[in-house]
Amino acid sequence: MGETKNEYRLLLPLLPFLVIVPYLALQTDSHSTDFAWLIVVAPFIMFPIILIIGQVFNKNETWKNTWKEGGILGLAALSVSLSTTIWIVYDYLIGHADITNSGVDSWLEWISFDVLQSDYTIAQNRILGVGVWIDSLTLMLLFVATFLCFLICWFAIGYMTTDPINEDSNHRFFAEFVLFSLGMFGMVLADNFLWLFIFWEVMGLCSYLLIGFYYWKDSAAAAAKKAFLTTRVGDVFLMIGLLILYDIYGSLDFAVVFDDPSTGIGGVAVESGELFWALMMLFIGAVGKSAQFPLHVWLPDAMEGPTPVSALIHAATMVNAGLYLVARLMPFVDIHHNGVSGLEDFGLIVAWIGGITAFMAASIAFVQNDIKKVLAYSTMSQLAYIFTGLGSALYFLNTGDHHAGYFVLGASLFHLFNHAMAKGMLFMASGSVIHEVHHAHDHLHHGSDHSDHDFDPQDMRNMGGIASKMPVTSTAMMFGSMSIIGIPLIGGFWSKEGIIAETWLAYFHGETMMLGPAILILATAGMTGFYMSRMWFMTFAGQPKSDVVDHIHEATPWIKEPLLILTFITAIGGFALATLGIIDFLSNESHHLSLHGHSLQEQILHELEHAFLPEDNKLRMVGWTTILLSFVIGPIMAARIHGGKLKEGQKANIFVGWLVNLSDKFGTQDVTWLAESQLAEALDKRLYFDDLYEGIIARTVIPFAELSAWFDKNIIDGIIKQIESNSVLGSVQIRKVTTGNARDYILMATVGALCIFALLVGVNN
Amino acid sequence: MSDPLTILTLTPLGVGLLLLVLPQLLPQNFAETLRKVSRNISFGVSMGLFVFATYLAFENFGGIDWLNINMGEYQLMNDEPVTLISSIGVSWIVGVDALSLPMVWLTALLIPLSMLVEWDAKKGHIFHPLILVMEGALLGVFVALDLFVFYVFWEMTLIPMFFLILVWGGDDRKYASMKFFIYTFTASVVMLIGILIMYFHTGDISGVSGSITGHHFNLIEMNSDMIQSEGLRHLVWILLLIGFATKMPSVPVHTWLPDAHVQAPTAGSMLLAGVMLKMGAYGFLRVAVSLFPESTVVFIPLLVILGMSSLVYGAWVCMGQTNLKRMVAYSSVSHMGLIFLGIATMQPLGIAGALFMMFAHGIISPLLFAVAGAFKHHYHTLEIGSMRGIAHHSPYLAAHMMLGWMASLGLPLLAGFVAEVAILIAFWMSFGWWVLLPALTLIITAVYYLNSMQRTIFESNDRHHGILPESLHGEEPRDITWHENTSMFILGILTVLFGIFPFLFFDMMSDWSTEFIQEILLEAIINQGVKP
Numbered sequence A: 001m002g003e004t005k006n007e008y009r010l011l012l013p014l015l016p017f018l019v020i021v022p023y024l025a026l027q028t029d030s031h032s033t034d035f036a037w038l039i040v041v042a043p044f045i046m047f048p049i050i051l052i053i054g055q056v057f058n059k060n061e062t063w064k065n066t067w068k069e070g071g072i073l074g075l076a077a078l079s080v081s082l083s084t085t086i087w088i089v090y091d092y093l094i095g096h097a098d099i100t101n102s103g104v105d106s107w108l109e110w111i112s113f114d115v116l117q118s119d120y121t122i123a124q125n126r127i128l129g130v131g132v133w134i135d136s137l138t139l140m141l142l143f144v145a146t147f148l149c150f151l152i153c154w155f156a157i158g159y160m161t162t163d164p165i166n167e168d169s170n171h172r173f174f175a176e177f178v179l180f181s182l183g184m185f186g187m188v189l190a191d192n193f194l195w196l197f198i199f200w201e202v203m204g205l206c207s208y209l210l211i212g213f214y215y216w217k218d219s220a221a222a223a224a225k226k227a228f229l230t231t232r233v234g235d236v237f238l239m240i241g242l243l244i245l246y247d248i249y250g251s252l253d254f255a256v257v258f259d260d261p262s263t264g265i266g267g268v269a270v271e272s273g274e275l276f277w278a279l280m281m282l283f284i285g286a287v288g289k290s291a292q293f294p295l296h297v298w299l300p301d302a303m304e305g306p307t308p309v310s311a312l313i314h315a316a317t318m319v320n321a322g323l324y325l326v327a328r329l330m331p332f333v334d335i336h337h338n339g340v341s342g343l344e345d346f347g348l349i350v351a352w353i354g355g356i357t358a359f360m361a362a363s364i365a366f367v368q369n370d371i372k373k374v375l376a377y378s379t380m381s382q383l384a385y386i387f388t389g390l391g392s393a394l395y396f397l398n399t400g401d402h403h404a405g406y407f408v409l410g411a412s413l414f415h416l417f418n419h420a421m422a423k424g425m426l427f428m429a430s431g432s433v434i435h436e437v438h439h440a441h442d443h444l445h446h447g448s449d450h451s452d453h454d455f456d457p458q459d460m461r462n463m464g465g466i467a468s469k470m471p472v473t474s475t476a477m478m479f480g481s482m483s484i485i486g487i488p489l490i491g492g493f494w495s496k497e498g499i500i501a502e503t504w505l506a507y508f509h510g511e512t513m514m515l516g517p518a519i520l521i522l523a524t525a526g527m528t529g530f531y532m533s534r535m536w537f538m539t540f541a542g543q544p545k546s547d548v549v550d551h552i553h554e555a556t557p558w559i560k561e562p563l564l565i566l567t568f569i570t571a572i573g574g575f576a577l578a579t580l581g582i583i584d585f586l587s588n589e590s591h592h593l594s595l596h597g598h599s600l601q602e603q604i605l606h607e608l609e610h611a612f613l614p615e616d617n618k619l620r621m622v623g624w625t626t627i628l629l630s631f632v633i634g635p636i637m638a639a640r641i642h643g644g645k646l647k648e649g650q651k652a653n654i655f656v657g658w659l660v661n662l663s664d665k666f667g668t669q670d671v672t673w674l675a676e677s678q679l680a681e682a683l684d685k686r687l688y689f690d691d692l693y694e695g696i697i698a699r700t701v702i703p704f705a706e707l708s709a710w711f712d713k714n715i716i717d718g719i720i721k722q723i724e725s726n727s728v729l730g731s732v733q734i735r736k737v738t739t740g741n742a743r744d745y746i747l748m749a750t751v752g753a754l755c756i757f758a759l760l761v762g763v764n765n
Numbered sequence B: 001m002s003d004p005l006t007i008l009t010l011t012p013l014g015v016g017l018l019l020l021v022l023p024q025l026l027p028q029n030f031a032e033t034l035r036k037v038s039r040n041i042s043f044g045v046s047m048g049l050f051v052f053a054t055y056l057a058f059e060n061f062g063g064i065d066w067l068n069i070n071m072g073e074y075q076l077m078n079d080e081p082v083t084l085i086s087s088i089g090v091s092w093i094v095g096v097d098a099l100s101l102p103m104v105w106l107t108a109l110l111i112p113l114s115m116l117v118e119w120d121a122k123k124g125h126i127f128h129p130l131i132l133v134m135e136g137a138l139l140g141v142f143v144a145l146d147l148f149v150f151y152v153f154w155e156m157t158l159i160p161m162f163f164l165i166l167v168w169g170g171d172d173r174k175y176a177s178m179k180f181f182i183y184t185f186t187a188s189v190v191m192l193i194g195i196l197i198m199y200f201h202t203g204d205i206s207g208v209s210g211s212i213t214g215h216h217f218n219l220i221e222m223n224s225d226m227i228q229s230e231g232l233r234h235l236v237w238i239l240l241l242i243g244f245a246t247k248m249p250s251v252p253v254h255t256w257l258p259d260a261h262v263q264a265p266t267a268g269s270m271l272l273a274g275v276m277l278k279m280g281a282y283g284f285l286r287v288a289v290s291l292f293p294e295s296t297v298v299f300i301p302l303l304v305i306l307g308m309s310s311l312v313y314g315a316w317v318c319m320g321q322t323n324l325k326r327m328v329a330y331s332s333v334s335h336m337g338l339i340f341l342g343i344a345t346m347q348p349l350g351i352a353g354a355l356f357m358m359f360a361h362g363i364i365s366p367l368l369f370a371v372a373g374a375f376k377h378h379y380h381t382l383e384i385g386s387m388r389g390i391a392h393h394s395p396y397l398a399a400h401m402m403l404g405w406m407a408s409l410g411l412p413l414l415a416g417f418v419a420e421v422a423i424l425i426a427f428w429m430s431f432g433w434w435v436l437l438p439a440l441t442l443i444i445t446a447v448y449y450l451n452s453m454q455r456t457i458f459e460s461n462d463r464h465h466g467i468l469p470e471s472l473h474g475e476e477p478r479d480i481t482w483h484e485n486t487s488m489f490i491l492g493i494l495t496v497l498f499g500i501f502p503f504l505f506f507d508m509m510s511d512w513s514t515e516f517i518q519e520i521l522l523e524a525i526i527n528q529g530v531k532p
Helices: A013-026 A036-056 A059-066 A068-093 A135-161 A170-189 A193-211 A218-249 A254-257 A273-291 A296-302 A306-318 A318-328 A343-367 A371-400 A404-442 A471-485 A494-509 A513-541 A560-581 A580-588 A600-612 A618-643 A653-661 A680-684 A686-725 A731-739 A742-764 B004-025 B028-060 B065-066 B101-117 B124-143 B147-156 B158-169 B173-199 B231-245 B256-263 B267-290 B293-298 B300-319 B324-344 B348-379 B396-406 B415-454 B480-500 B503-525
Strands: A103-116 A121-132 B082-085 B089-091
Touching: A013 A036, A013 A068, A013 A218, A036 A068, A036 A686, A059 A068, A059 B348, A068 B101, A103 B348, A103 B415, A103 B503, A121 A193, A121 B124, A121 B480, A121 B503, A135 A170, A135 A306, A135 A318, A135 A560, A135 B324, A170 A193, A170 A318, A170 A600, A170 B231, A170 B300, A170 B348, A193 A218, A193 A306, A218 A254, A218 A296, A218 A686, A218 B028, A218 B415, A273 A343, A273 B173, A296 A318, A296 A371, A306 A318, A306 A371, A306 A404, A318 A371, A318 A404, A318 A742, A343 A371, A343 A513, A343 A686, A371 A404, A371 A494, A371 A686, A371 B065, A404 A471, A404 A494, A404 A560, A404 A580, A471 A513, A471 A560, A471 A618, A471 A653, A471 B004, A494 A513, A494 A600, A494 A618, A494 B101, A494 B147, A513 A653, A513 B503, A560 A580, A560 A742, A618 A653, A680 A686, A686 B173, A731 B415, B004 B028, B004 B101, B004 B124, B028 B101, B028 B124, B089 B147, B101 B124, B101 B267, B101 B348, B124 B147, B124 B267, B147 B173, B158 B396, B173 B231, B173 B256, B173 B267, B173 B503, B231 B267, B231 B293, B231 B324, B256 B267, B256 B324, B267 B293, B267 B324, B267 B348, B267 B503, B293 B300, B293 B503, B300 B324, B300 B415, B324 B348, B324 B415, B348 B396, B348 B415, B348 B480, B348 B503, B396 B415, B415 B480, B480 B503
Parallel strands: none
Antiparallel strands: A103 A121, B082 B089
């Protein structure tokens, strides 16, 4: 273990799976969308296979070494999903398929039923089924999900199978992994709200299973429960939202509902009041799933799962579900296309929740020393950005400014893309660090004791100066952090700028309520610059903070490839896609990615001008303030506190070496007084939200449950017992019978019944 | 084959009784041989009946097109009603429709499975035949269309169950079996009074000859017009409700259930929760609602209160339980509440949801009780919190527990969710924001299920050892046996199957519900001015 081995031959079993899609694509008359079911069915079939084979051949050597305890099978299933997705995306991008025709396939009529209408007639044959819905949002998210799931599964083969603590239980991991992927793929493809919810809940189950993967650990089991229950609260409201929508439109199919959202079933005009509550309920569901205030408490704890799970949940799949749902709600408010007017409050609420969460999460991230926890709060904060952006979009679309609305919608979704790619990579990179630190620690203290609980391989205070030891990981993490911070020209910059600018634009257009979210996310931009830089400097720059660091080798197989691929995408993907007009594509303003008739040079200049020198003076000021805060002030402050040269004789590679050296240039600053302040403690306690919730539950729910149980035992059953002991039969009789002579009683009862019968016969005659 | 339902009902009854009685009569050595094989015979017969029931369902309801058959009519009826007791007008009439067919199939399914779970039961030569007798009685309840026969079968189910609890039960089995018997029997007698009042208002019909009283028990020939007085109709409806609601059971007449379940052997619990509780809901729809639609519509608020209190209160009580089986028993109370709510919506979807709930709960709750029983069997305790990290020692048990618990808390793609979502959609249509109560209860349900899992199969804080209960007395912990595993596996697969493809039964139930509303309830709904 730990030594680099050439394990690529293990990928051979993937070949038959990889040729399925090319074979189908080469058939004449085959449409990619007809095979969308493959995306979901492949993992569905593989889930029980991995689980059962794994359970039966648990300790088998071939299963362990050649099949990686199911990892190869999982990868095979995901490769089918990924190749099908690429085929579909390709078909749409080159124009083989018509993106305006979204409902492309029908899979299953789940249940059909009739409804008794208010005029006492029966409406026949309503159907709740499921099919495929493909538009630009689907394409983007489907690609993100399949692509990242594939890479994370690849990464997990290296990460999970080389950790002795997972011995003999990895088949469970990979089985749950593919089931989780299935949930996300299905949710993205589903063509109605009910099945969106169904797959949404499948993800909820899998997050429970995967966060609690180390089920024997108290903390993991508790975190899993917390995640499930917190999201369940949201889910229940989401379900109520579905009920209201069904009542309004008589259907939950996107095709029916979005055809004309202003007209409900039977041609009745939809009231904005009722629709507002439906949307709010759906939004609460999204808040739970995407870990926004006030249902955010589960996400940091969810780091208890193995690191690939964190990458999966927090980048590729689950947390994006909430964003996806809110983005799906756009047609309801888009008054340019038959939307229902009077819903701008909904947009404001979404934006405010986003703004509050962004700021809160970023501030908590300041004091985290656990590398994964920093990323967890960063995830919350970045998702909140997207929510703010979607809130602005909802607001603009409902107030009639659809150009601004579409632009910020596209920017928000583009940020989802950038964030997913960067965060998936960051989590995997952090996993790489943790794995190697852990391994080095085991190596160093070999034989002493495995149950050494004092050493925490995730604590950044044990790291420092790793840049020279892990060139690939440190480079990946640098680009990932840059993308999240929004360093100009890299990844997230292209989308974050848009979100901040448009939120301010809403304020400039006279909506004073938008000022709050606008200020909050602008401040958060600077804070992001600080905490992400802090994380990187603490981990990779400066002097080693423990003896473990010297023994680190970036040596585990299967881990580097995903990092390299994602580094490349994060570094140039944002710019490239922005140039190709992805923002217009995602907001359905254009139907394909292209240069729009300009030359490449023109288009690049256009994008740069749009980003750095917008025409509106106020927006230009907002843009440059963002850059100043996130690019200059935040990172420099972090460098002053945590930056520094590497140990003598250590050298980092060309990509990160300059940054390490630069971090040393700004001097040092001692912030111990701040770290010991009450504010830092409050942040460390996550602003007491967890304590508050736990306190409320401990003081209300639990006593009430105990009271109910007592009431049932002593009052309701007590009355019965009273009747029993005072009854005509008398306690003596009963005791006699309960001594075991039961036949007597049956006889007696039968005789009694016959007597009653005879009595009634007699009375009647 | 002219009368398959009669064969289906009487075979297990006959074989079961024969296996119980014969060893007493035969010479010693024959009796010994018979005792040895009686377990296998019982299982074989029940498997045969299951195959037969499945065949009936698929063959008689139209081959490939069996989903589209008109289920409003009774199917498979015997050609001529056979007069049983001519003097008081009792006849043998059997038939099934979409209300009873899933129940018949469910019964035929659960009997072999519950035998399998307790394959090694003590005194197996009595245990297994007794379950076979149980099957006959249960099937009789679901196919009988004569109220007298219905009532006889209804009471007959008590006897094998009574003995199952009394002989094979837990430490407190005597009290539990007596309570079970007296409680439900008393309620049934109340119901019997209702049935008799109806009986005395029936007129003469052809086909039942020689009746001295001039009345009959034929359910098909009865209707609400036979009782003139509205007050009396309401009274009869209430009497019937008391009988059926106790069986379901509904708050506040539910307290027999936890005691019975906790003491009952696993197979008994599985049948009790899986089928016997459904008898209440089935009888309610078949007799009370069908014959007294006006009263049903008048008493909608009562149904909502009963259903809601069962659902919400049951869930809260569940949370306060420390005994695994008790908790699962209360969760049955909670889930049965949804059936009343579904009926109270007066929407085809709601009623179909209630029917599907009967079926879904019928495959999920046996799984729950099989799991709880396995804890009792292998760890000798049901106390939640007396052990930790059991998943390490019993991975299969833990996996079945996970699936069952998740199905019961209403996870999509598992059978329970279909019923829940159908009932909730209908409930919103009829009652609006009141839906918050049942919906929020779903959170409570999740809380108690997850808590109980966390405090049994998770959290030992040791990778290689669970914390074993003291009741194990140092024994080596083990996983479930192959026959338990097989049984739970089948239930689990069905839970998934009917969660993904609910239309296998749902569409038939939905058709039935529509017709039920149109033919029986609609007039009452319009008359009472209930807004759908």
